[in-house]
Amino acid sequence: MENEQQAKPIIKWAGGKFKLSDLIIKEGLERFDMNNFDRYVEPFIGGGGMFFSMTNKFNFGTKIISDVNEELINMYIQIRDNASEVLKITKSIEESFNVLENDDKKKEFYLDLREKFNEGIKVNELDETQASLFIALNKLGFNGLYRVNKHGLFNVPFGQKKKAALVEENNLVAVSNVLQSTEIKVADFRDCEQYANERTLFYFDSPYRPLPNSASFTSYAKLEFNDESQKDLAATCKKVVDKGGKFLLSNSDPTQIDPNDTFFDDLYSSFDIVRIPARRAIGATASRRGVISEILVIG
Ligand SMILES: C[S@@+](CC[C@H](N)C(=O)[O-])C[C@H]1O[C@@H](n2cnc3c(N)ncnc32)[C@H](O)[C@@H]1O
Numbered sequence: 001m002e003n004e005q006q007a008k009p010i011i012k013w014a015g016g017k018f019k020l021s022d023l024i025i026k027e028g029l030e031r032f033d034m035n036n037f038d039r040y041v042e043p044f045i046g047g048g049g050m051f052f053s054m055t056n057k058f059n060f061g062t063k064i065i066s067d068v069n070e071e072l073i074n075m076y077i078q079i080r081d082n083a084s085e086v087l088k089i090t091k092s093i094e095e096s097f098n099v100l101e102n103d104d105k106k107k108e109f110y111l112d113l114r115e116k117f118n119e120g121i122k123v124n125e126l127d128e129t130q131a132s133l134f135i136a137l138n139k140l141g142f143n144g145l146y147r148v149n150k151h152g153l154f155n156v157p158f159g160q161k162k163k164a165a166l167v168e169e170n171n172l173v174a175v176s177n178v179l180q181s182t183e184i185k186v187a188d189f190r191d192c193e194q195y196a197n198e199r200t201l202f203y204f205d206s207p208y209r210p211l212p213n214s215a216s217f218t219s220y221a222k223l224e225f226n227d228e229s230q231k232d233l234a235a236t237c238k239k240v241v242d243k244g245g246k247f248l249l250s251n252s253d254p255t256q257i258d259p260n261d262t263f264f265d266d267l268y269s270s271f272d273i274v275r276i277p278a279r280r281a282i283g284a285t286a287s288r289r290g291v292i293s294e295i296l297v298i299g
Helices: 021-029 049-057 070-081 083-098 103-122 128-140 169-180 189-195 227-242 263-267
Strands: 039-042 062-067 182-186 200-204 246-252 272-281 289-298
Touching (some): 021 049, 021 246, 021 272, 039 049, 039 189, 049 062, 049 169, 062 189, 070 128, 070 182, 083 103, 083 128, 083 169, 103 128, 169 182, 189 227, 200 227, 227 246, 227 263
Parallel strands (some): 039 062, 039 200, 062 182
Antiparallel strands (some): 272 289
């Protein structure tokens, strides 16, 4: 498919890096000779904010993206392999939503989509309809969140949207084009070191370690991605480097809240760490939002 447009994320995703990506690339990659790399690996792909910036700027022979979220990965596979079907289904959902005359009907429509999506999860239906429902729920649900209950069923409430704009056709084509030459997998990050060699660049963007004093900070143990996972990730980075690979890694910076919380400085003490400014909501009130820094580890 012909398309001049540069690809950008299809969905809204917690921790999305599209806006920060130019800064991360500038700060992180200036010391690397990009011509040395012929393979790019992103094991926490999420919305692909960094992936699309990287692939718009550089030509990698091989690209490998993965995530533990099976529905998210199905979306990328379907956009790669069945873009015109995804476009047809999302357009039809969009049109049906936009002709509904009141908020109650829109909410009911959303809940029907959610029900249909969850039926798909129950029977492990990974097809273009499931991918289109995933996009619709991301755009119409509360804040683009992806949250499931203990049975793995999606339970995000309606986002009170008046109008649906699910996909931009040109962008869908641009994304599908980038994905043609991309390996796309459901995988835990611990599986990715097998791809490392002297010509591989990795970008790791795991779920954020909650900042000290933030509402979710109280117990790491309750989080799916806890401090033990962060330690496993640091071990993966070391193995990547042992095999001759290079990596960039992002996370939140606890030292700006608690100067004694040197968790990442300790974990990555054998690598360079730079702090880059990022505007991010760190609390519910405006006074707690502002310019805060993020950590970028360069290895
Ligand atoms: C901060 S988001 C990545 C955001 C992405 N860089 C972007 O621009 O949208 C973190 C991602 O890690 C995924 N994830 C969580 N635990 C994981 C694990 N153990 N292995 C691989 N992916 C994981 C989540 O599903 C989520 O998509």
